[in-house]
Amino acid sequence: xxxxxxxxxxxxxxxxxxxxxxxxxxxxxxxxxxxxxxxxxxxxxxxxxxxxxxxxxxxxxxxxxxxxxxxxxxxxxx
Amino acid sequence: xxxxxxxxxxxxxxxxxxxxxxxxxxxxxxxxxxxxxxxxxxxxxxxxxxxxxxxxxxxxxxxxxxxxxxxxxxxxxxxxxxxxxxxxxxxxxxxxxxxxxxxxxxxxxxxxxxxxxxxxxxxxxxxxxxxxxxxxxxxxxxxxxxxxxxxxxxxxxxxxxxxxxxxxxxxxxxxxxxxxxxxx
Numbered sequence: 001x002x003x004x005x006x007x008x009x010x011x012x013x014x015x016x017x018x019x020x021x022x023x024x025x026x027x028x029x030x031x032x033x034x035x036x037x038x039x040x041x042x043x044x045x046x047x048x049x050x051x052x053x054x055x056x057x058x059x060x061x062x063x064x065x066x067x068x069x070x071x072x073x074x075x076x077x078x
Numbered sequence: 079x080x081x082x083x084x085x086x087x088x089x090x091x092x093x094x095x096x097x098x099x100x101x102x103x104x105x106x107x108x109x110x111x112x113x114x115x116x117x118x119x120x121x122x123x124x125x126x127x128x129x130x131x132x133x134x135x136x137x138x139x140x141x142x143x144x145x146x147x148x149x150x151x152x153x154x155x156x157x158x159x160x161x162x163x164x165x166x167x168x169x170x171x172x173x174x175x176x177x178x179x180x181x182x183x184x185x186x187x188x189x190x191x192x193x194x195x196x197x198x199x200x201x202x203x204x205x206x207x208x209x210x211x212x213x214x215x216x217x218x219x220x221x222x223x224x225x226x227x228x229x230x231x232x233x234x235x236x237x238x239x240x241x242x243x244x245x246x247x248x249x250x251x252x253x254x255x256x257x258x259x260x261x262x
């Protein structure tokens with residue numbers, strides 16, 4: 001696997017902030033998915049349950065990938 | 079060439095010279111090396127958010143499991159709930175179906191016309207009150223109104239119709255035979 005690109009501190013700041021904003025948006029999306037799915041489930045509609053679960057997993061995988069990238073970036077500094 | 083991050087203690091030296099673990103909490107929370115402090119804080123926050131994200135996935139799969147179990151559950155059996163002689167036109171009767179504490183209400187809307195619905199308001203589970211003269215079920219908690227014949231929401235905050243109880247009349251006996259839920 002290729003070594004991660006190194007960034008200067010001034011470059012890292014906006015990158016980390018951008019990642020944080022992206023992760024935050026994904027988490028809020030997951031919260032919305034959970035409440036919408038629960039509402040549909042309690043109303044007797046089971047058709048949303050699996051698509052919502054898969055979408056939530058996709059959001060989590062994106063978050064985990066961003067966290068992994070962030071940790072690798074932190075380990076290698078310019 | 080990338081260089082690894084040095085340990086915090088090797089670059090942050092508190093004024094008293096003691097190691098970071100012996101420092102007061104406020105100094106551990108706000109290290110002297112402020113660039114490191116910012117990076118660590120944001121990384122920790124991303125870590126926390128990722129854990130929250132995982133918790134949401136667990137929640138989603140809990141709902142999925144509950145949905146699967148509900149799909150496998152046997153439909154409720156028939157249960158005698160009343161006799162046609164028990165109710166006058168415009169009268170109502172409360173019964174429990176399909177399980178204890180699942181209160182429902184049976185209403186005789188015409189001579190040979192009966193309807194039954196769950197009595198729990200779909201907003202916050204208050205007991206709805208049938209008002210046959212107005213053609214509605216009324217929820218007194220937040221002024222929700224449901225249509226007496228269909229259970230559809232007419233007014234107020236309830237998000238869904240009342241679940242309908244399917245009934246069958248055999249002779250003079252009225253039986254509850256199933257629960258029908260709908261989103262609209």
